[in-house]
Amino acid sequence: MILQSENKLRDIQPGQFANILVDKSQSTFLRRPFSIHFVDYAKNTIHILIKGIGAGTKCLSQSQPGENLSVIFPLGNGFTIPVQPSKVLLVGGGCGIAPLLLLAQTLNNKNHQVHILLGARSKDDLVELDAYQKFGTLHITTEDGSYGEKGFVTHHHLFADSLNSFDYIFTCGPEPMMKAVAAQAAKNNIQCEVSLENTMACGFGVCLCCVTETTEGNQCVCTEGPVFNIKRLKWQN
Amino acid sequence: MAELNISIDRLMLKNPVLTASGTFGYGVEFDDFFDVNRLGGFIVKGTTFHPRQGNPYPRMAETPSGMLNAVGLQNGGVDYFVKNIYPKLTGYQTNVLVNVSGSTVEDYIACAERINELEHISGIELNISCPNVKEGGMAFGTSCPSAEAVVRAVRKVYHRTMIVKLSPNVTDIAEIARAVENAGADSVSLINTLLGMAINAETRKPVLSTVTGGLSGPAVKPIALRMVWQVYQAVKVPIIGLGGIMNATDAIEFMLAGASAIQVGTANFIDPLTTINIIDGMNDYLERHKIASAKELIGQLQM
Numbered sequence: 091m092i093l094q095s096e097n098k099l100r101d102i103q104p105g106q107f108a109n110i111l112v113d114k115s116q117s118t119f120l121r122r123p124f125s126i127h128f129v130d131y132a133k134n135t136i137h138i139l140i141k142g143i144g145a146g147t148k149c150l151s152q153s154q155p156g157e158n159l160s161v162i163f164p165l166g167n168g169f170t171i172p173v174q175p176s177k178v179l180l181v182g183g184g185c186g187i188a189p190l191l192l193l194a195q196t197l198n199n200k201n202h203q204v205h206i207l208l209g210a211r212s213k214d215d216l217v218e219l220d221a222y223q224k225f226g227t228l229h230i231t232t233e234d235g236s237y238g239e240k241g242f243v244t245h246h247h248l249f250a251d252s253l254n255s256f257d258y259i260f261t262c263g264p265e266p267m268m269k270a271v272a273a274q275a276a277k278n279n280i281q282c283e284v285s286l287e288n289t290m291a292c293g294f295g296v297c298l299c300c301v302t303e304t305t306e307g308n309q310c311v312c313t314e315g316p317v318f319n320i321k322r323l324k325w326q327n
Numbered sequence: 328m329a330e331l332n333i334s335i336d337r338l339m340l341k342n343p344v345l346t347a348s349g350t351f352g353y354g355v356e357f358d359d360f361f362d363v364n365r366l367g368g369f370i371v372k373g374t375t376f377h378p379r380q381g382n383p384y385p386r387m388a389e390t391p392s393g394m395l396n397a398v399g400l401q402n403g404g405v406d407y408f409v410k411n412i413y414p415k416l417t418g419y420q421t422n423v424l425v426n427v428s429g430s431t432v433e434d435y436i437a438c439a440e441r442i443n444e445l446e447h448i449s450g451i452e453l454n455i456s457c458p459n460v461k462e463g464g465m466a467f468g469t470s471c472p473s474a475e476a477v478v479r480a481v482r483k484v485y486h487r488t489m490i491v492k493l494s495p496n497v498t499d500i501a502e503i504a505r506a507v508e509n510a511g512a513d514s515v516s517l518i519n520t521l522l523g524m525a526i527n528a529e530t531r532k533p534v535l536s537t538v539t540g541g542l543s544g545p546a547v548k549p550i551a552l553r554m555v556w557q558v559y560q561a562v563k564v565p566i567i568g569l570g571g572i573m574n575a576t577d578a579i580e581f582m583l584a585g586a587s588a589i590q591v592g593t594a595n596f597i598d599p600l601t602t603i604n605i606i607d608g609m610n611d612y613l614e615r616h617k618i619a620s621a622k623e624l625i626g627q628l629q630m
Contacts, residue, residue: 111597119544120389121597162599291387291394292596294359296352298372298398299387308380308401 091138091153093161099136102129103168104193105262105285105317108138109293111160115149120291122146123312125189125262126164128221136163139188139217165293166316169193169260169283176202176257180226181243181271183209183263189285191218193260194225205229205256209243209267212236244270253278260317261285272320282320286311329613330620331606333367333588335565336488336513338422338449340367340588342606343621344578347569347592348372348426348452348492349398353412354419360599365606367588368422370452371412374442375427376434378404382459388525388534393544393571394593395523397537399459400428405441417447426492428454428464432480439485450487453478453512456494456519458541465519468494471506482511490567493517493558495547500554501561508562516567516590517558518551544593545571552584559585559626573601575608582624 093108109121128137142148153159169189172178178197182190187208197204204226210216213236222228230238231246239246244267253274261271262285275282288300288311295313302311303324309315331342346369351357354369363369381401388395403411408425416423425442429435435453442451455468455477467477478491491507493500495518504515520541525534551570558566568586571593572578578589594601613621 117391118389119392119394119597160598288384289387289389291396291593292350294356294599296350296356296372297387297396297596298349298381298401299396301381301384301386301401303384308384 091140091150092135093138093159094133094135099129099131099134100164102126102136102164102192104171104196105168105189106164106166107293107316108136108161108163109165109290110138110150112146112149113160115145118146118149121162121293122150123165123287123290123293125285126192127188128191128195139185141185162293166312167314169285169317170319171196171200172202172258177255178202178204178258178260179248179253179256180204180206181209181259181261181263181267182206183243183267184215186261186263186267186285186287189262190260191221191225194222198225205248207231207243207246207248209233209263210237242270243267244274249274253280256280258282269325272325276320283317284320284323285317286315329610329618330622331610331613333621335490335567335588336450338368338488340422342367342609343582343586343588344602344606344609345424345567345588345590346370346595346602347590348454350592350595353416354423355415357595357599361603364420366421366602368424368449370424370426370590371416372402373400373426373428373454373457374402374405374408374438375400375429376405376438378402378407383536385534385536386540388540390523390525390542390544391546393542393546395525395535395540395542396520397459397535397540399537400457400464405438409441409445413445413447419447422449423447424450424452424488424490426452426454427481428457428460430460430464432477435477435481436484439481443485443487448487450490450513451485452490452492452516453481454492454519456492456496458494458496458520458522458539459537465494465496468503468519469497471502474503475506475510478507478510478512488513490514490516492519494519495550495554495570496522501557504558504562508564512564514565514567514587515558515562516569518547518554518570521547521550543571545573547571548577552580555581555586556584556628572605575605575612578605578609579612579624582621583626583628585626585628587625
């Protein structure tokens with residue numbers, strides 16, 4: 091979904107999110123948070139990747155061109171863009187691939203060496219591969235083996251063969267996937283940031299509902315995250 | 328322009344619109360959205376004597392026309408508030424109030440004593456109605472003797488305006504309101520959240536880590552309105568009404584039922600500009616009905 095803003099876009103960091111009101115659904119009450127997938131400053135638009143899963147996302151995915159939506163953005167903190175030229179691995183799974191496009195573009199523009207590893211259940215679940223390919227070397231895994239290497243992202247040969255060559259790993263996807271990626275990063279002493287997705291009521295740090303356990307206690311995913319360095323999280327379990 | 332100013336005890340509000348504790352952070356979070364000084368005042372989140380980590384995640388469940396929360400009064404404690412938050416609040420040109428909670432009467436007293444020293448805090452809202460903490464909170468607000476005891480104790484050490492926030496999880500809220508009025512409350516605010524529960528049928532597990540939580544949002548508005556109306560007939564102190572207020576019409580309904588002022592809570596999460604829209608909408612209503620002052624709405628339900 092492409093959203094054109096009434097106001098001139100602020101500078102948006104990869105990993106930041108937008109909180110969208112689902113106006114036409116009877117059964118939803120709160121806004122729905124989405125990673126910002128891509129930004130076109132010339133057209134003053136942001137792109138959102140929506141998969142219709144629950145009532146809110148289904149309703150939003152049926153929006154028609156020209157409709158008005160209430161969107162609060164950009165919210166939260168993005169991924170850390172390295173200062174020194176670096177080799178960076180982006181790992182996305184399922185809907186978690188959304189923030190990685192803008193991230194890949196940003197890293198690519200700053201001349202970092204970008205590898206993008208996307209995981210999906212099956213070939214049909216993979217979207218916009220051409221777009222990702224523009225900003226880095228693309229690697230794919232599917233659980234059923236219908237495209238790329240068969241298995242989960244951590245089964246990809248990059249993990250066994252050349253993980254040590256990376257300076258940073260940035261990941262977003264289902265929590266078990268991120269935990270598996272984070273464990274590999276920690277084992278190999280590679281800087282790793284993950285983008286978390288907890289249920290939120292407000293999205294700007296006042297309801298205190300979306301907390302995650304960190305080394306500094308419970309912290310809001312919306313304002314302290316959604317991107318966290320794994321060193322700050324209590325993920326050892 | 329109609330006159331919107333209202334007084335609650337010694338508090339002069341430029342309009343009847345306040346924000347509910349726990350839905351407005353420390354106010355500063357809203358500076359990006361609008362000029363917070365336009366509010367009648369804001370009530371910062373529940374502060375306890377000792378720091379509290381709050382309850383584990385998940386703390387929230389969306390429900391039909393509302394939400395359940397089980398935050399559990401996460402806050403840095405009163406010393407943290409005084410040292411790190413209070414300095415950010417002294418520049419506001421509106422009333423800033425602190426919601427005070429505790430597990431024991433001694434905690435309430437110690438917390439209120441510290442807040443009493445703060446010149447720019449115009450009042451406290453004594454929270455005897457939090458459903459999400461194991462000890463204290465709601466336990467104080469569900470019986471007349473315990474409500475009276477904690478209010479009387481805090482009254483001795485707190486010398487500015489003291490509002491007492493009432494729990495709806497009682498058989499007779501008017502009785503509790505009378506008890507806290509007798510104990511020295513300057514005002515009562517109602518209602519806090521209603522105890523509720525959500526279950527995930529697929530996993531057969533409760534949605535909230537604490538199993539039960541507090542229900543808020545438009546789903547509770549009719550109950551809140553009924554309770555404000557009942558309490559209006561039972562006490563003389565001014566009432567602050569809250570519970571599911573989303574727009575100016577809702578706010579006016581609460582005033583007609585007997586509220587002198589209102590608080591906006593859950594609506595802040597969905598539209599951070601709700602309070603400003605309510606202030607403007609209230610003015611429009613008064614002009615349209617040729618009513619000079621918002622004060623003339625209080626308790627003016629036509630039977």
